[in-house]
Amino acid sequence: MPPIPSSCSCGPFQQCCTMPCWAVGSGNTATVSSSATDSLWSWSSHLTVCLLDNTDPLAKVLVDLPKNDAKHGCGCCVRPAFGGQDNKLLEKSNLLVQAQAMDLRTGLSPWSAWEPPSPVLDPTVVLQTTKIKYQRQIAELKDLSGVLAYHIIELNTILKAKETELEVQRTRLASLQGQVSELEGQHQQLRGQMKGLGWGNSAVKLEYDALRDCYRCRECELRREVERSQELTESLVRKKAKAAEYKNYQNERFKRAKHDELSRQLKKVTNETISIDIGPEEVKPAKGKGPSQDFTKLEDCEKPGKRPFRSSSATSMTIARCVDVFKGLFDYRLKRGNSVSSRLESSYGYVPACLVACLPSFISDIQEAHLSEVNAVKFCPSSTMLATGGTDKLIKLWNVVGGRLESVRTLEGANGSITSIEFDPMGCQILAASYNKAVQLWKIEDCKSRETLTGHTDKVTAAKFRSTRYQAVRGSRDRTVKEWDLGKGACCRTIDVCSYCNDVVCWENIIVSGHHDKKIRFWDSRGPRCTEVIPVEGKVTSLHISQDQMHLLSCSRDNTLKVIDLKMNNVRQVFSADGFKCGSDWTKAIFSPDKSYILAGSSDGTLYVWSMENGKLVTSLPGLHGASVNAVAWSPSGQHVVSVDQGKKVVLWK
Numbered sequence: 001m002p003p004i005p006s007s008c009s010c011g012p013f014q015q016c017c018t019m020p021c022w023a024v025g026s027g028n029t030a031t032v033s034s035s036a037t038d039s040l041w042s043w044s045s046h047l048t049v050c051l052l053d054n055t056d057p058l059a060k061v062l063v064d065l066p067k068n069d070a071k072h073g074c075g076c077c078v079r080p081a082f083g084g085q086d087n088k089l090l091e092k093s094n095l096l097v098q099a100q101a102m103d104l105r106t107g108l109s110p111w112s113a114w115e116p117p118s119p120v121l122d123p124t125v126v127l128q129t130t131k132i133k134y135q136r137q138i139a140e141l142k143d144l145s146g147v148l149a150y151h152i153i154e155l156n157t158i159l160k161a162k163e164t165e166l167e168v169q170r171t172r173l174a175s176l177q178g179q180v181s182e183l184e185g186q187h188q189q190l191r192g193q194m195k196g197l198g199w200g201n202s203a204v205k206l207e208y209d210a211l212r213d214c215y216r217c218r219e220c221e222l223r224r225e226v227e228r229s230q231e232l233t234e235s236l237v238r239k240k241a242k243a244a245e246y247k248n249y250q251n252e253r254f255k256r257a258k259h260d261e262l263s264r265q266l267k268k269v270t271n272e273t274i275s276i277d278i279g280p281e282e283v284k285p286a287k288g289k290g291p292s293q294d295f296t297k298l299e300d301c302e303k304p305g306k307r308p309f310r311s312s313s314a315t316s317m318t319i320a321r322c323v324d325v326f327k328g329l330f331d332y333r334l335k336r337g338n339s340v341s342s343r344l345e346s347s348y349g350y351v352p353a354c355l356v357a358c359l360p361s362f363i364s365d366i367q368e369a370h371l372s373e374v375n376a377v378k379f380c381p382s383s384t385m386l387a388t389g390g391t392d393k394l395i396k397l398w399n400v401v402g403g404r405l406e407s408v409r410t411l412e413g414a415n416g417s418i419t420s421i422e423f424d425p426m427g428c429q430i431l432a433a434s435y436n437k438a439v440q441l442w443k444i445e446d447c448k449s450r451e452t453l454t455g456h457t458d459k460v461t462a463a464k465f466r467s468t469r470y471q472a473v474r475g476s477r478d479r480t481v482k483e484w485d486l487g488k489g490a491c492c493r494t495i496d497v498c499s500y501c502n503d504v505v506c507w508e509n510i511i512v513s514g515h516h517d518k519k520i521r522f523w524d525s526r527g528p529r530c531t532e533v534i535p536v537e538g539k540v541t542s543l544h545i546s547q548d549q550m551h552l553l554s555c556s557r558d559n560t561l562k563v564i565d566l567k568m569n570n571v572r573q574v575f576s577a578d579g580f581k582c583g584s585d586w587t588k589a590i591f592s593p594d595k596s597y598i599l600a601g602s603s604d605g606t607l608y609v610w611s612m613e614n615g616k617l618v619t620s621l622p623g624l625h626g627a628s629v630n631a632v633a634w635s636p637s638g639q640h641v642v643s644v645d646q647g648k649k650v651v652l653w654k
Contacts, residue, residue, distance in 0.1 A: 355594065355638075356594055356596075356638065357592035357593050357594045357596055357597060357634065357638030358638055358639050358654075359597065359609060359618065359619060360607070360609070360621060360640075360641040360653035360654065361619075361621075361653075361654070362653070362654060363624065363651055363652070363653060363654075364403040364404070364640070364652045364653060364654040365403065365404045365405045365651075365652040366624060366649060366650070366651050366652070367398075367405050367407075367649070367650045367652075368648050368649055368650075369388050369390070369396055369398075369644070369648065369649070369650040370388065370390035370391075370392045370394060370396070370648050371390070371392040371394075371648065372390055372391045372392050372648060373390055373391045373417075373630070373645075373646045373647075373648065374388055374389070374390040374630060374631075374644035374645065374646070374648060374649070374650060375389060375390055375391065375417065375418055375419055375420075375586060375630050375631065375644070376388065376389040376390075376418055376419065376420050376421040376432075376588075376630075376631050376644070377389075377421070377631045377632070377633045377642050377643075377644045377650070378421040378422060378423055378633055379423075379633050379634070379635050379636060379642070380423050380427040381423055381425060381427055381636055382426060382427035382636075383399075383427055384399055384400045384401075384635070384637075385397055385398065385399050385400075385408065385427070386398050386399075386400070386633060386635075386642055387421050387423070387430055388421070388644055388650055389418030389419075389420075389421045389432055390417070390418060390644075390648070391417035391418070392417075393412075393414045393415065393416060393417060393418065393434070394410055394411070394412060394414070394418075395410070395411035395414070395418060395421065395430065395432055395442070396409075396410050396411075397409050397410070397411070397444070398650070400635070400640055400652065403652070403654055404652070405650065405652050409447055410447075411430065411432075411442050411447055411449075412447075413440065413442075413448075413449040414432060414434050414436070414440055415434065415436040415438070416434035416435035416436030416437075416438075416459075417434060417435040418432050418433070418434055419433045419434060419435065419459065419460065419461050419462070419586060420432065420433040420460075420461065420462045420463050420464075420503075422463060422464050422465055423465075424465045425465065425467055427444075428443065428444055428445070429441060429442065429443055429444065429450075430442045430444060431463045431464070431465060431472055432463065433460040433461060433462055433463040433474065434459075434460060435459045435460075437454065437456045437457060437458060437459065437460060437476075437478075438452050438453060438454045438456070438460065439452070439453040439460055439463045439472065439474050439484075440452050440453070441453070441472075441486065451486070451489060453472065453474065453484050453491075455482060455491050455494075456474070456476040456478050456480065456482070457476075457478040458476055458477040458478035459476060459477045460474055460475070460476045460477075461475050461476060461477060461500075461501060461502050461503065461586065462474065462475040462501070462502070462503045462504045463475075463504075464504055464505060464506055466506050466507075467506075467507060467508075468507075468508055470485070470486045470487050471483060471484060471485055471486060471492070472484045472486055473504050473506045473511055474504070475501030475502070475503060475504040475513055476501060477500045477501070479496065479497050479498065479499060479500060479501070480494055480495060480496055480497065480501070481494075481495040481497060481501055481504060481511065481513050481523070482494050482495070483495075483511075483525065493525070495511075495513075495523055497513065497515060497521065498517070499515040499516045499517035499519070500515060500516035500517075501513050501514070501515055501516075502514050502515065502516060502539070502540055502541055502542070502585055502586065503540065503541070503542045503543045503586075503588075504543065505543045505544065505545045505552070507545060507549050508549075509524055509525045509526055510522060510523070510524060510525075511523040511524075511525065512543055512545075512552060513543075514540030514541070514542065514543045514554060515539075515540055516539050516540075516585075517539075518535060518536050518537065518538055518539055518540065518556070519533055519534065519535050519536070519540070520533070520534040520535075520536060520540060520543070520552075520554060520564070521533050522534075522569070532569050534564060534569065534570070534571070536554060536556050536558070536562060536571075537556065537558040537560070538556030538557035538558030538559070538560070538582075539556060539557040539585060540554055540555070540556050541555045541556060541557060541582055541584070541585055541586055541587045541588070542554070542555045542586070542587060542588040542589055544588070544589060544590045544591055545566075545591075546591045546595045547591075547593065547595065548595065549566065550565070550566055550567070551563050551564065551565060551566060551572070551591070551595070552564040552566055553589055553590070553591055553598060554589075555582060555587055555588065555589035555600060556582065557582050557585070558582075559576060559580055559581050559582050560574055560575065560576045561574070561575040561576070561589050561598060561600060561610070562574050562575070563575070563598070563612070573612075573615050574615075575598055575610045575615060577608050577610070577617045577620070579602065579604065579606065579608075579620070580600070580602045580606075580608050581602050581603040581604070582602075582603065583601070583602065583603030583628030583629065583630070583646075584603075584628060584630060584646075586630060586631075587600070587601065587628070587629070587630060587631070588600075588601075588630065588631040588632060589632070590632055590633065590634055591612075591634075592612075592634050592638060593634055593635075593636055593637070593638045594638060595612055596611070596612050596613070597609050597610065597611060597612060597618065598610045598612060599632050599634060599641065600629075600632065601625070601628070601629020601630070601631070601632050601643050601645070602628070602629060603628040603629075604628075605622070605624075605625025605626060605627060605628065605629055605645060606620050606621060606622050606625070606629075607620065607621040607629065607632065607641075607643055607653070608620050609621075621653065624649070624651065625643065625645045625647065625649060625651065626645070626647050626649075627645045627646040627647035627649075628645060628646050629643050629644070629645045630644055630645060630646060631643070631644050632644075639654065640652060640653065640654055641653040641654075
């Protein structure tokens with residue numbers, strides 16, 4: 001709005017002023033000065049501009065008012081006083097201004113629904129018109145308020161959805177912030193671990209460098225020790241060679257002294273006649289006096305009879321001939337009954353029958369025979385040869401020469417660990433049981449596996465030759481005992497048992513099996529059923545029958561050995577000792593060849609020998625076994641004992 005003229009102290013639209021300040025007079029006349037005229041025109045121009053700016057239709061009336069007044073007077077004067085109509089116009093103008101102010105307070109435009117005034121400006125009409133106008137505006141406002149309320153509801157719905165979405169976003173943001181915090185914590189932890197690992201690696205690197213330096217020092221020390229060991233070994237070998245030479249010298253002296261003694265005794269014998277009477281059942285030397293009764297001569301062992309010889313023939317006897325004479329005397333009946341092969345005798349030599357077994361007292365030789373555990377050992381019945389078998393799937397043949405074990409040959413071809421070894425009665429073949437569910441038959445001369453006996457579904461723990469027939473008996477952990485015809489190469493009988501079989505022995509028509517269920521069972525080849533069951537107090541680990549087939553020896557895990565009388569089928573004796581402990585399920589115990597002693601190995605590597613006569617412990621031999629003794633064997637001559645253990649060793653005792 002343009003500025004109000006300075007001649008007016010109050011605005012032209014103030015409610016306190018109903019007439020302009022320049023309207024002065026009394027009655028129907030008024031005197032107006034030139035300055036008042038100027039003020040009037042200034043106010044009129046000011047009001048005109050204001051009304052034109054507000055686009056008020058009443059402006060034309062107010063604008064035309066001065067012009068109409070000017071028609072009745074000069075340009076320098078105005079009507080001396082306003083008439084009644086002019087006063088009404090001013091009042092209406094003032095009312096309009098008040099309504100405009102009210103509209104401004106309510107936010108409505110006073111000219112939005114303006115209608116041209118009636119020619120007669122009656123206040124009642126104007127008020128009525130204004131009322132109608134405002135009622136119309138109120139109705140419009142109500143409609144508008146309904147529309148706005150609907151919009152408000154929609155906007156509230158949208159707002160709630162937005163708030164829900166915002167809440168979800170805030171929740172997600174909080175979750176992500178938590179994850180970020182957790183990942184930052186893990187990151188810090190991993191950084192700490194990385195630093196720790198870095199420090200650890202540095203420490204390990206330093207330790208590695210120190211160990212490498214130590215290793216180099218130890219390697220140098222080892223090299224020096226190896227050189228020193230070689231020097232000591234060479235020195236020891238030289239000492240052993242000297243000791244062997246001295247021992248050979250002593251043996252040679254002993255042999256010469258013995259030869260001289262025999263020569264002197266033979267000279268005494270030549271002065272007397274010796275009569276030897278050999279029948280098919282007994283050997284009767286002729287009666288004589290002195291030492292002549294201890295020496296006899298038999299020219300032909302195959303033809304028994306009486307043949308005296310004179311002193312002239314005795315003068316040509318040598319030591320070797322005397323030994324042959326005693327061989328013929330002691331083994332005459334054996335040669336007649338069994339018809340031992342002459343080829344076998346020439347190949348391996350002939351060993352006399354044992355009259356008195358010698359107790360083992362010292363170690364004669366030690367050999368590390370196999371690459372791993374040694375499970376079985378057996379002497380050949382017709383020579384000084386023995387066989388060992390181990391978990392390295394090899395069977396090694398040894399010959400006892402001069403108190404030493406000499407390796408003869410190695411039998412290969414087994415597909416599993418050897419558990420049992422048996423020579424045939426002639427000593428030409430070996431039967432070996434193994435873990436590969438089979439038994440293999442080797443011929444010693446050509447070292448070839450002649451036959452593989454199969455049919456079991458589990459480990460074969462024992463295999464034995466039958467003495468009266470060309471058959472073999474096998475025991476297995478598959479709870480069966482099988483008889484095998486070696487001539488036909490087929491199984492001729494299967495015996496089903498309710499327990500594992502750990503060992504078997506057989507003679508004539510009888511088969512005896514030792515089992516895991518602490519029982520010893522007897523079977524007759526001519527019948528289908530078990531003929532006898534003898535219970536023991538532990539799992540049976542081995543069985544051994546005496547040469548006279550009168551007694552059976554069993555070893556069990558209750559750390560006892562039992563002798564069973566085969567005539568009465570009962571336990572005759574029980575052997576045990578402090579410190580003796582059965583080391584495994586296949587620990588073997590045996591009779592001596594003359595059935596005077598019982599021998600077994602313990603878990604601590606000690607050999608125990610009991611007397612068969614009184615059942616007492618005769619001796620215990622600690623030896624050099626560092627592991628449990630698995631098996632033992634006594635030579636047919638009774639002079640040597642061999643023991644094998646779980647530590648690869650074979651020990652020869654004498």
